[in-house]
Amino acid sequence: xxxxxxxxxxxxxxxxxxxxxxxxxxxxxxxxxxxxxxxxxxxxxxxxxxxxxxxxxxxxxxxxxxxxxxxxxxxxxxxxxxxxxxxxxxxxxxxxxxxxxxxxxxxxxxxxxxxxxxxxxxxxxxxxxxxxxxxxxxxxxxxxxxxxxxxxxxxxxxxxxxxxxxxxxxxxxxxxxxxxxxxxxxxxxxxxxxxxxxxxxxxxxxxxxxxxxxxxxxxxxxxxxxxxxxxxxxxxxxxxxxxxxxxxxxxxxxxxxxxxxxxxxxxxxxxxxxxxxxxxxxxxxxxxxx
Amino acid sequence: xxxxxxxxxxxxxxxxxxxxxxxxxxxxxxxxxxxxxxxxxxxxxxxxxxxxxxxxxxxxxxxxxxxxxxxxxxxxxxxxxxxxxxxxxxxxxxxxxxxxxxxxxxxxxxxxxxxxxxxxxxxxxxxxxxxxxxxxxxxxxxxxxxxxxxxxxxxxxxxxxxxxxxxxxxxxxxxxxxxxxxxxxxxxxxxxxxxxxxxxxxxxxxxxxxxxxxxxxxxxxxxxxxxxxxxxxxxxxxxxxxxxxxxxxxxxxxxxxxxxxxxxxxxxxxxxxxxxxxxxxxxxxxxxxxxxxxxxxxxxxxxxxxxxxxxxxxxxxxxxxxxxxxxxxxxxxxxxxxxxxxxxxxxxxxxxxxxxxxxxxxxxxxxxxxxx
Numbered sequence: 001x002x003x004x005x006x007x008x009x010x011x012x013x014x015x016x017x018x019x020x021x022x023x024x025x026x027x028x029x030x031x032x033x034x035x036x037x038x039x040x041x042x043x044x045x046x047x048x049x050x051x052x053x054x055x056x057x058x059x060x061x062x063x064x065x066x067x068x069x070x071x072x073x074x075x076x077x078x079x080x081x082x083x084x085x086x087x088x089x090x091x092x093x094x095x096x097x098x099x100x101x102x103x104x105x106x107x108x109x110x111x112x113x114x115x116x117x118x119x120x121x122x123x124x125x126x127x128x129x130x131x132x133x134x135x136x137x138x139x140x141x142x143x144x145x146x147x148x149x150x151x152x153x154x155x156x157x158x159x160x161x162x163x164x165x166x167x168x169x170x171x172x173x174x175x176x177x178x179x180x181x182x183x184x185x186x187x188x189x190x191x192x193x194x195x196x197x198x199x200x201x202x203x204x205x206x207x208x209x210x211x212x213x214x215x216x217x218x219x220x221x222x223x224x225x226x227x228x229x230x231x232x233x234x235x236x237x238x239x240x241x242x243x244x245x246x247x248x249x250x251x252x253x254x255x256x257x258x259x260x261x262x263x264x265x266x267x268x269x270x271x272x273x274x275x276x277x278x279x280x281x282x283x284x285x286x287x288x289x290x
Numbered sequence: 291x292x293x294x295x296x297x298x299x300x301x302x303x304x305x306x307x308x309x310x311x312x313x314x315x316x317x318x319x320x321x322x323x324x325x326x327x328x329x330x331x332x333x334x335x336x337x338x339x340x341x342x343x344x345x346x347x348x349x350x351x352x353x354x355x356x357x358x359x360x361x362x363x364x365x366x367x368x369x370x371x372x373x374x375x376x377x378x379x380x381x382x383x384x385x386x387x388x389x390x391x392x393x394x395x396x397x398x399x400x401x402x403x404x405x406x407x408x409x410x411x412x413x414x415x416x417x418x419x420x421x422x423x424x425x426x427x428x429x430x431x432x433x434x435x436x437x438x439x440x441x442x443x444x445x446x447x448x449x450x451x452x453x454x455x456x457x458x459x460x461x462x463x464x465x466x467x468x469x470x471x472x473x474x475x476x477x478x479x480x481x482x483x484x485x486x487x488x489x490x491x492x493x494x495x496x497x498x499x500x501x502x503x504x505x506x507x508x509x510x511x512x513x514x515x516x517x518x519x520x521x522x523x524x525x526x527x528x529x530x531x532x533x534x535x536x537x538x539x540x541x542x543x544x545x546x547x548x549x550x551x552x553x554x555x556x557x558x559x560x561x562x563x564x565x566x567x568x569x570x571x572x573x574x575x576x577x578x579x580x581x582x583x584x585x586x587x588x589x590x591x592x593x594x595x596x597x598x599x600x601x602x603x604x605x606x607x608x609x610x611x612x613x614x615x616x617x618x619x620x621x622x623x624x625x626x627x628x629x630x631x632x633x634x635x636x637x638x639x640x641x642x643x644x645x646x647x648x649x650x651x652x653x654x655x656x657x658x659x660x661x662x
Contacts (some may be wrong), residue, residue, distance in 0.1 A: 008466065012464075012563055013557060013558065014565060014568050015568060016568075019567070019568055025318035026457075026461065027461055027462065030477070031476055031477070034476055034480060034535065035476050037486070037487075037490060037493065038486065040489055041486055041489045042491070042502070044492065052499075054506035055498055057505070063362060094550065101382070104383045104384040104387065107380045107383065111378075113374070116374065117374035117375075118367045118370050118371050118374075119371075120377070123381060126393065129647065131590075132589055132594060132650040133646040133647060134597040135330070136597065136599065136622060136639070137396065137399070137640075137642055138541065139393035139622075139626065139639075140399065140402075140626045140632060140636060140639055141394075141395030141396075141399050141639075144632070145390065145395065146309075161391040163384070164387035164389065166391060167540075177628075192374075199380070200510075220482050223484070224484040225486070226485070247485075247488060254492070257488075258492070261483075261484075261485060264486070265483035265486045266486045267484060269479055271479065272479075272544065273475060276475070277471075280474075280543060280546060280547045281547070282439075283546070284541075284551045285582040286499055286530070286544045286546065286547065286586050287581070288654075
């Protein structure tokens, strides 16, 4: 049998040496393409001013400095809204939006997945369809709705719509379908456990990876909230917006803007590193069936 | 699935009514075991015991189970709705928000697209019916250009990012877990890092301090800096590159997860049956086993390939040079948020909605035929 080969102390089938080498080469090239811009942001953020404006530009930094991060702080605290306020706004929006989305979505996901009520197919159908278009489509109508509700220039204008985000619900429903057996729930119901109690004490502990995934999806979306048409006063602007303003400031602020990008990217990346295995576990059941 | 559940419930309900008390208690013990099985901790147990005591009192209240065949469809549905009314309570809060901010806006866009509403005047002659759509498709050259750009953009980034996500996920699937986790992070990071894509504007900046210009000029390949994102010839391809760079997102993770769930013994069996190399293995086993993830990934790839307006604005400015990167999203922003022609903008939004839903439905139809 020529097609068997030992690789990494394991016997593998149907894997040629040439193929492995080719794939390694492809992954290396792709990896460099993906990784270099990320490295360059970090390098830029550590460059002192004279290295930022050096010809030809270098892909490394000879005298690394944290001055750009200091500048970022100074620039932001010079504005009449203190820097901490932008952080507070972003944290508030992210926390409130994520929490609401988690509570509402997991309740709904449980009902759609595990209670055979008439209409649940329709509900799930419409949720699946909502994954198929972006929020650009709804932005104008939502502007009208929010202003009619008197939520303009209020962080609730970003928080409340985030509660109805469907991505987390979809993933959680699919995960519940595959990981909670109906028999367990039935025995709880037979014991007279109310549906809410079954949900809370039995179903929820079984889908921990799914709610972690939901939290992370919601978090990523809200953390990157930038300039929004719904919010116009400065004291409710977000961190991302403030950093974008610095980037728009041009030449003098090139270093500070790279520092800002680093600050913005480090949080979602750390969150993903911590939760990666749970997300992958949830994603295993993400498939669409029809 | 539904029918089976209904059947199951029906049976169970009958069980409850007909089972003598001792048997119910046996059931309770079983449930107890189940619970310990789930958590491995005993904290669940007291809850169930407490419930078990309540059980005999609750029992006489249950009415005789009604069989499906005794009723018309409407009666049965009503009966099921009453029996599962708690489910409606559970989906209600979510559905309220979801309908108000996702379903209703689509409907409102459709209605407003037949008017010339502009936020200022609300009068009886605002109904102009199909004029907005006629204007879009027969008079607005910029919209038609934007349509073309959007389609080019989506038709390149959508399929390429989809195939790229799958290939990378498939290639890294056989790496040792730790290495795989690291490689996953490297490939996935650009899609979650927010505004980091602006670094492409620095790399391809239009002065000689941009890394690409600087290096090429230093090597003597260029005499003067190229404007890159502000040059009609380069702007669109560069935006596509950036879009691809940040496109290994949800679909990519879904593929990685799906590949790990495939039963390894299938591959051994296939090798015995005469599969000769990894590509045959991919075609005959991996792809068919991955179909649900492939469908989900397609939805993610298509939806995000239509949603890159913000990236283009950040890199090429708004409007981009000679409208070379003007997409439908930009038209929408232009009329919706800057000129306040809400009626006209609603027509654009509705067209965009139809394009996205249409593309998704079409591709899903195609994918569901694969391997059948």
